[in-house]
Amino acid sequence: MKPRLLLTRLVPVAALIALSAAVAPLSEADGAPPPPPHWKRCAQGPGDTLGRKLDKAGARCAEVAVPLDHSKPGGRTIKLALSRIRAKDRAHRIGTLVLNNGGPGEPTLGMPLDVRAAMKDVARRYDLVGLDPRFVGRSTPLDCGWPIGMWLRSAGSTRARFDHQVAVQRDLAERCARRHADVLPYANTRDTARDIDFVRRVLGERRISFLGYSYGSYLGAVYAQMFPGRTDRVVLDSAGDPEAWGARALRGTEDEAERALRGWAAWAAERHGTYGLGATPARVLATVDGIVAAAEERPLRVGRYEVDDQAVPYLLSVGSGDDRPAGRAEFASTVRTLNEAAHRRKADPGPELDGFLAFVLTSEGSPLVSPAAAITCGDRAAPRDPDAYWDDVQRSRALHPLFGPLKNNIWPCAFWPNDPREAPTRVGNATPALIVSATGDAATTYEGSQAMHRALTGSRLLTLRGVTAHGIYGEYGNACVDAEVNAYLATGVLPATDPTCHAGTRWPGERGRS
Template sequence: MSRRPLALAVAVLALLAGAPTPARADPGPPGLTWGECADDLPGVPLDPAVRCARLRLPVDWARPHGPTFELAVARRAARVPERRVGTLVFGPGGPGDSGVERIRKGDRFSDEMLDRFDLVSFDPRTVARTAAGVCTPDPTLRRPPIPLADQADFDAAVAYNRALWERCRPTSAVFDHADTLSTVRDLEALRRALGERRLSFHGSSYGTLLGQQYAERHPDRVRAVVLEGVFDHSLSVRPFVRTQAATLQDSFDEFVSWCDRSTDCVLHGRDVRSVWADVLARADRGGYAPRTSFDVTAVALGMLAGPRWPQLAAEIRDMDAGDPPDELRLPIAVAAFCADWPAAVRDYDEYAGLVREAAAVAPDVRYGAGLLAVQTCLGWPSPVRNPPHRLGVHTRTPLLLLNARHDPRTGYAWATNVARQLGRHGRLVTYEGWGHGAYERTPCTIAVVDRYLVDLTVPAPGARCAEG
């Protein structure tokens, strides 16, 4: 019998016997003791307005009295205390981004947010200051290429991943409990520790999944939730890969259109698609070895997020002249992502089918980030702790969704699909521009989010902000 039914039974028996019911001890929220932050960010001096703390929480929420870990938390005090609205918790993206660093830098918030909210964030499980593992590849294993070429490559990728995870696991207490549902429990504990009756939350990119799932499980505790650059957790592997490729192709199309009309593009006057195709063909022939065609695509994936169109044009020009692309560096918190999203791919034939499907919707860029996600999680134990599902949110205040029309990472199709799942409990605002993340793009996007968070003003259906 669980502890709660047992306690209820004891109380009922006591009443029947005419004895007084023993008072239940309320453990209260875990405590936060604020102090000076570690001086561990080069170029970012300590700010007296920012304080840090560590919140001790269960490793496994199913065993609340079992082993614990410490969640690294940072808070930036409201600059105008007499106009303070409350506390706003920022949900970092990635997965793998540091919320502590975001608060230390203070560069992710408007002046009004800095004035009127205590801004709080944290490093999620396995990230930076929160039980981050030491994950070094097995030096005896070759890192498989992206894309994989055959069944031998597929088997090698599974072996490489599993060996990496076995080296990570002993170095992080929370490696096997880093899924977003566990972080939802962490966020609820943080809300209680902060003394906030209801949660005001702004999630970015992968942090929007945390906001969605918190609202789903604690609707009565939601004051306001912003989802910026919306992650769609309802997708199985095939539509995930397809939509990731399609949204990168869309952003590449926008880049080509800019290059055709702008003299700021160093490829202006040339057939940009043809130059790009020649670069990919050179990569296919081994011309940039050990870099592959995926490394070429990753250049576009990184720069279109800005978007940094002039720099992308210059990179393509240089690769066309023979310079290899930089080494792929797209870090991801594996223990979190792979516990949220199953890479249910049995063999190379299934994998190759995904590659073909991505290329069909993305003839120029071929892959998208979805293929990297698949390969990152090949071999992960099944079933995952937090499998994809359609949302069921019923909050008093609708969740505010904000997405760029041309986002190469969290595509507009994801935002519209999540908005459909939310129904009247969500409201999508479209930024008619480019890049990953939309909040600080224009005065309009800032005003939409700020008025929602400060005044709980929900935008009209179909609201849009023009490109910046």
């Protein structure tokens, strides 16, 4: 149930900048290439399940030393961990496909395994590279030692509850400063993009292809902006508005979150006999309201956890964002458990919910969400005055009483120890790219993907209609989307117009799909 971490919202792109897509010779642009990596087995011991899976798939892993500060190439270095499954069809090899799982802060080392399955026969023509970004996963880690895993919380129903959040977020930022003040200025998307280009050089490639999900789409767009002409085939799945990325990225996604919750409520009402949450959508939503009200009165006891009114809206937002039957069933079970707790009855979470609550409420999630916060706060400056957030919370609460206080709440970025070293990247160029988006995406919204499409004037937008989901290609199970992406990866030719797929159907304009 653990989601991709962060989200974006709509802010229109004001201007577009046309950039050349010409490829400079490797020797002219890069100078002498860094030494090649030393590839070895991926498993780091008998308990390394991921490493064993990679080894079984024929992958090899390596560590690359990159500058902490790319403006000082001879200075301090940090480690990047990468995996690679080499192309099986060497005679028809297209190149290297670099992957990013999003977040920010999501490990990517194991991603070639799933992507290889989604690509089918096309995978035989690519070297698939999973790169844990700086400070993430097996790369030089950044863990702030936080007592809670996820800082995304609702502001709560009162100013006193909001003030509690202010204190919590300030404490989180101070903990991170005490541990990592020396490297926090170098945790950001622009330096991550520089790392990707360093890896491109290490691999001896003039150009790389790129597949990124969610925040990974923003990273891919920033890379294309910073290194024009260095990309071949680019797929940006569940992309958000590049102008909106940062510490206030959730604002403006309230409508999508509410639609997703209503869609799930209709599904649950049809299965009242199974879940007992209400026989009509309105009654299911009334059950949800009752859970929120009970949590406002006092925290809900769910197994070994206490789930308060500042955590419940986050659980509701994440859980309702996937309309696949398994996702909806899992969320219905979560709501049923929360409803038992709301009525002060014994509420034991199953393994999935228990793991998710551990990720959100305990220190178990700290290694993952610490770099996510550091990168987010390092990309764009956030308002420092808590009253600015409270005012937004109050304005949004009037229209969106459940999700407004969540989407507009304060983050640790308000107290981050350093301002961003650089201005955010203004994405606007003609890089060819295929952007994939579902119309019901409640995280990086469809409008956000449309904004990315406008920013990348050489792109096409592949729309999946009638679907609530985040992360589509190879994940949602739509044959039309998977075939369209694979056709592009195989040929390098974008569709002539923006294609459309539908839930449970294939796009009628077949284009040689596998």
